[in-house]
Amino acid sequence: EVQLVQSGAEVKKPGESLRISCQGSGYDFTTYWIAWVRQMPGKGLEWMGRTDPKDSYATYSPSFEGRVTISADKSISTAYLQWSSLKASDSAKYYCALWFGGSRFDSWGQGTLVTVSP
């Protein structure tokens, strides 16, 4: 069974750094790109960017370019989303998903809730 398991909820202060993870299992981790999607409280989904697990190459939505870093480590079948300096506006639930091409995300992680508060 294909599974994406994300790291647990985080509570951070503004200015702190953070890396959350998404571990894949049940498939060849290098086969599909992994995307990250944000859902702010009470809001819709936003595509942030994606990584190719073969080489960790990433591309970003213009809205998130420069604000986050997306990467992957194929040796441990894990993708990452990281911030160097969090803002309160980064408080949201973050999902990873397997991108099968087009706009097709077949499998999703359970989501990681990030809360940034003084």
Place this chain on the structure above:
Amino acid sequence: QSALTQPASVSGSPGQSITISCTGTTSDIGTWNFVSWYQLHPGKAPKLVIYEGSQRPSGVSSRFSGSKSGNTASLTISGLQAEDEADYFCCSYAGSRTLLFGGGTKLTVL
């Protein structure tokens, strides 16, 4: 790039059919036949219900169907059931390996 436009809410009674629209532009829905729809129940991970405009993944009920006309995609759910009550999001490929989501539509089963 702006989000795709969806109605904030739709509702229907059990057994009825509802349609949720998703309007984009010639840069996304109008050009690419890569529209997908996702169902979100509170506290759960999103679930793919339609991809490539009208294709249903294995295991998704045939009550879910998708279509596209011009810059607008649509999701139709027939024979509404209580379990269909959820938020629904459309998503379109927008070229240059980027994607856009809609703002989401809350479906209430009366």
